[in-house]
Amino acid sequence: MSDNNIKPIRPEPVVPDSDPVPVTKKSDASSIQSTIIDGGYAVIEDQYPTGLKVLAGLKKRIFDRNTGRDFHGYRAQRKAYHFASNRLLLPVRNNEIALPKSPKIGWLKELYPDESDFYLSFPQVQGLNSSWQWYHKGITFPVLDQPVYPYYGTYFPTRFDHLILFDKWLTKYQGRKSTAMDIGTGCGVLAFQMAVHGFEQVYASDINPNAVISVLENVRSMGVSERVTVKMGDLFEPWHQKADLVVFNPPWLPAEEETTLLDKAIYFEAGLYERFFDQAQNHLAEGGKLVILYSNLAQTAGFHNDHPMDLELQNHERFRKIRVIKRKVKQGSKKTRRRRNRKQEYVELWELEKNHHNPVKSG
Numbered sequence: 001m002s003d004n005n006i007k008p009i010r011p012e013p014v015v016p017d018s019d020p021v022p023v024t025k026k027s028d029a030s031s032i033q034s035t036i037i038d039g040g041y042a043v044i045e046d047q048y049p050t051g052l053k054v055l056a057g058l059k060k061r062i063f064d065r066n067t068g069r070d071f072h073g074y075r076a077q078r079k080a081y082h083f084a085s086n087r088l089l090l091p092v093r094n095n096e097i098a099l100p101k102s103p104k105i106g107w108l109k110e111l112y113p114d115e116s117d118f119y120l121s122f123p124q125v126q127g128l129n130s131s132w133q134w135y136h137k138g139i140t141f142p143v144l145d146q147p148v149y150p151y152y153g154t155y156f157p158t159r160f161d162h163l164i165l166f167d168k169w170l171t172k173y174q175g176r177k178s179t180a181m182d183i184g185t186g187c188g189v190l191a192f193q194m195a196v197h198g199f200e201q202v203y204a205s206d207i208n209p210n211a212v213i214s215v216l217e218n219v220r221s222m223g224v225s226e227r228v229t230v231k232m233g234d235l236f237e238p239w240h241q242k243a244d245l246v247v248f249n250p251p252w253l254p255a256e257e258e259t260t261l262l263d264k265a266i267y268f269e270a271g272l273y274e275r276f277f278d279q280a281q282n283h284l285a286e287g288g289k290l291v292i293l294y295s296n297l298a299q300t301a302g303f304h305n306d307h308p309m310d311l312e313l314q315n316h317e318r319f320r321k322i323r324v325i326k327r328k329v330k331q332g333s334k335k336t337r338r339r340r341n342r343k344q345e346y347v348e349l350w351e352l353e354k355n356h357h358n359p360v361k362s363g
């Protein structure tokens with residue numbers, strides 16, 4: 001697929017299988033909540049804030065029950081809320097939410113040129129709205145001079161510890177700076193860091209088409225389109241080149257259910273790291289370095305997976321560890337701290353190189 005033809009993913013219009021119950025601020029809140037909890041649909045008919053009120057009531061009704069005290073109970077409640085809230089609909093007409101007091105969301109024009117009259121769910125609209133704000137405002141990273149404007153559905157970091165760690169590492173890097181690769185580029189921040197640090201050619205790729213569109217837009221606004229090339233594809237699939245530096249900030253949490261393309265920024269499916277390392281050995285130039293950014297988030301969040309880099313180094317001989325540097329994560333709000341079990345969270349930068357005693361497998 002040529003990059004110009006990349007079609008972004010978008011929240012798909014909801015086609016209810018039964019007539020949605022009309023909702024206004026005069027409707028009986030409890031009966032509307034029951035309708036959507038039980039799998040029916042409801043549509044807001046008077047004004048946008050009515051929907052916000054229904055959602056607030058729904059949240060209270062689902063989360064205030066005692067079942068949420070343990071991890072599984074909380075997950076069940078989140079699932080119930082997700083199910084019901086996605087049955088509360090908003091009408092979209094002529095690329096706008098067709099209700100007074102609605103936010104103006106440019107994505108409705110950009111992502112739905114072929115649709116003029118349809119329903120989106122309230123959470124879908126909230127996601128589009130918040131993404132539109134970020135796209136407009138841009139996000140300023142402490143390691144770049146210019147803001148990045150993430151396209152809808154593109155992962156961008158909101159905590160910066162791993163970027164700072166990588167920046168420090170890049171400052172000390174003494175190797176060749178001819179070619180670099182950023183696998184799973186998201187909004188492109190690591191690719192831009194490498195361009196800023198003087199890499200002549202940076203190849204960035206992602207499995208998510210929206211990330212590719214995002215980076216294509218931002219290379220232009222940053223004035224680095226000559227030096228940063230972006231393509232869509234799985235891991236190293238778009239590239240035949242070898243690089244002096246390959247960086248990967250992978251999803252950090254193991255997937256427990258089937259993942260959507262957007263989830264793949266956060267949750268990895270079994271075998272992802274294994275495939276990454278297998279391919280990486282064919283894409284490092286002589287003396288090239290592999291940098292992987294990781295964190296102990298999986299451990300602090302209660303997952304019990306093995307450390308992917310330890311597994312690689314224990315089970316294979318294709319890479320050698322040069323160093324691991326760590327940085328404590330600045331703690332968020334008290335609420336986040338409590339949820340995360342008060343364990344110290346840190347990010348890690350793993351620097352590896354090819355193990356020369358190990359002959360590279362072909363293919």
Ligand SMILES: C[S@@+](CC[C@H](N)C(=O)[O-])C[C@H]1O[C@@H](n2cnc3c(N)ncnc32)[C@H](O)[C@@H]1O
Pocket residue numbers: 155156157183184185186187188189190205206207208211233234235249250251252261264265266272
């Ligand atoms: C944690 S985000 C990191 C994004 C960005 N590099 C950063 O540091 O902010 C992981 C990214 O990897 C991408 N990704 C996940 N699985 C992938 C795969 N198999 N091939 C290519 N990219 C993938 C996701 O779409 C997401 O953009």
